Amino acid sequence: MSVPVVILVEPQLAENIGMTARAMANFGLSELRLVAPRNGWPKKGMREAASGATHVLDAAKVYATLPEAVADLNVLFATTARERGQMKRVLLPDVAMAEANVRIANSDKVGVMFGRERIGLLNDEVSLADAIVTFPVSEEFPSLNLAQAVLLVGYEWRRAAGLAQAPFTGEIRAQQATREALLSLFETLEATLARAGFYPPEKRESIARNMRDRLHRMSLTEQDVRTFRGALKALERGARRRPDGAA
Amino acid sequence: MSVPVVILVEPQLAENIGMTARAMANFGLSELRLVAPRNGWPKKGMREAASGATHVLDAAKVYATLPEAVADLNVLFATTARERGQMKRVLLPDVAMAEANVRIANSDKVGVMFGRERIGLLNDEVSLADAIVTFPVSEEFPSLNLAQAVLLVGYEWRRAAGLAQAPFTGEIRAQQATREALLSLFETLEATLARAGFYPPEKRESIARNMRDRLHRMSLTEQDVRTFRGALKALERGARRRPDGAA
Numbered sequence: 001m002s003v004p005v006v007i008l009v010e011p012q013l014a015e016n017i018g019m020t021a022r023a024m025a026n027f028g029l030s031e032l033r034l035v036a037p038r039n040g041w042p043k044k045g046m047r048e049a050a051s052g053a054t055h056v057l058d059a060a061k062v063y064a065t066l067p068e069a070v071a072d073l074n075v076l077f078a079t080t081a082r083e084r085g086q087m088k089r090v091l092l093p094d095v096a097m098a099e100a101n102v103r104i105a106n107s108d109k110v111g112v113m114f115g116r117e118r119i120g121l122l123n124d125e126v127s128l129a130d131a132i133v134t135f136p137v138s139e140e141f142p143s144l145n146l147a148q149a150v151l152l153v154g155y156e157w158r159r160a161a162g163l164a165q166a167p168f169t170g171e172i173r174a175q176q177a178t179r180e181a182l183l184s185l186f187e188t189l190e191a192t193l194a195r196a197g198f199y200p201p202e203k204r205e206s207i208a209r210n211m212r213d214r215l216h217r218m219s220l221t222e223q224d225v226r227t228f229r230g231a232l233k234a235l236e237r238g239a240r241r242r243p244d245g246a247a
Numbered sequence: 248m249s250v251p252v253v254i255l256v257e258p259q260l261a262e263n264i265g266m267t268a269r270a271m272a273n274f275g276l277s278e279l280r281l282v283a284p285r286n287g288w289p290k291k292g293m294r295e296a297a298s299g300a301t302h303v304l305d306a307a308k309v310y311a312t313l314p315e316a317v318a319d320l321n322v323l324f325a326t327t328a329r330e331r332g333q334m335k336r337v338l339l340p341d342v343a344m345a346e347a348n349v350r351i352a353n354s355d356k357v358g359v360m361f362g363r364e365r366i367g368l369l370n371d372e373v374s375l376a377d378a379i380v381t382f383p384v385s386e387e388f389p390s391l392n393l394a395q396a397v398l399l400v401g402y403e404w405r406r407a408a409g410l411a412q413a414p415f416t417g418e419i420r421a422q423q424a425t426r427e428a429l430l431s432l433f434e435t436l437e438a439t440l441a442r443a444g445f446y447p448p449e450k451r452e453s454i455a456r457n458m459r460d461r462l463h464r465m466s467l468t469e470q471d472v473r474t475f476r477g478a479l480k481a482l483e484r485g486a487r488r489r490p491d492g493a494a
Contacts, residue, residue, distance in 0.1 A: 022388070023395070025388035026384045026385060026388050026389070026390075026391060026395075027383075027384065028385040052388065052390075053388055083417070086417055087417060088417045090413050090415060090416050090417040091413070092411060092413055094406070132417055134413050134414060135402075136274075136402070136406065136410070136411035136414075137273045137274065137414070138272065138273060138274060138275040140272070141269070141273050141299065142273070142414065143273070144273060148395065148398055151395055151398065151399070152398070152399075152402060155382075155383070155399060155402075158383055158385075159383065164339060164383035165383055166337050166339055166381050166383065167328070167330075167381060167383075167386060167389065168330040169337050170331065170334060170335045170336060170337040170379055
């Protein structure tokens, strides 16, 4: 399955490129294009920063100009933090990636451009895009670094593509107890508490109802119900052995 | 408005703590708690890595133990990357932060725990939580760094809390042209093209319909419609001056 292409325009720092590769790999992106990297290519320190995602760097393509880098793309997004005075649609990452997902399902090749560390993308570069993607950051601290911007786009891509699964679940694996087993437990619990003189007069019903609500949240299994019953029995037996109620 | 508390358990690297503070500030989180930071506190290099978000560091509270750090919280999430063999609910960040949003609206104090750089959280620490939060990363590259995990949680918090606004919009500010103006333009365009002999026989209707669909997508304003009309007129006049059709 095709995934969006990440295009870095005149990136400068080895660490940023490496961390971009890693952020891409974290969320299943693999195609990286670099336009006129500044201060040399390849860059020392890039592979270390990529932390195992060096396959993304190895497959990365370098272009002299942006038009060359995006020539084959059918759909192009431009990430910017600032207003550009252009009448382009401005989308948050989730909406943009939902759109990217639809386009990719239609066999379009989609790219997302990220700009220079300090000045971002130039207006002429933004104007090559179908739409702008911007991040819903706090106005007081709006500045994301390059790899973080790529990370958020990759994360939203994975969600939009329906690939966002928890890598594991922790849910109870046995079946939940049947309603019959639960009701029977509730009745046993309430009778036991009543015999122990627990309920204040006229409050039994509301206290019991609240307890039942909380117990429902426990998603008790049949085994849990048996454990609970056993604990109630033991407590009641223990109390009978000490008729004065002392522990 | 209350926001989730970020709890770092035994964080080690100054850069990670600083970048965590910055990631928090990016998405409007402000309350940072550190449990037994390793290798000294405060840490050199932390403030530089926080890149302007030093207010988060200045307000951060340090605790000797985790139970002390989370004592006042009503709801607690634990971020983990690996299965823990615990019967705890496992939630993706969007679901977890949607739940956090509901709880905070109910005046609960919510916290999210992040573990040590290398080994994450211990099982006993996870077990203090109501639920686990895990990230929908690729199984091939599952490892996020601390600040990136905090960034994703902060991002999803902001979305869940309804605060995710694009900081600017690029939409056309004038009203879109009325249907009447558009239909009139379409008719003019089609008549002009017909006079120019553009349409192959029997294909006029389908070509015209497709063009109208594409033009609808342009969200033309009244001014745009006038501009378009002007261009059509100029083209037709230009063609008339050269009756042989040559440019």
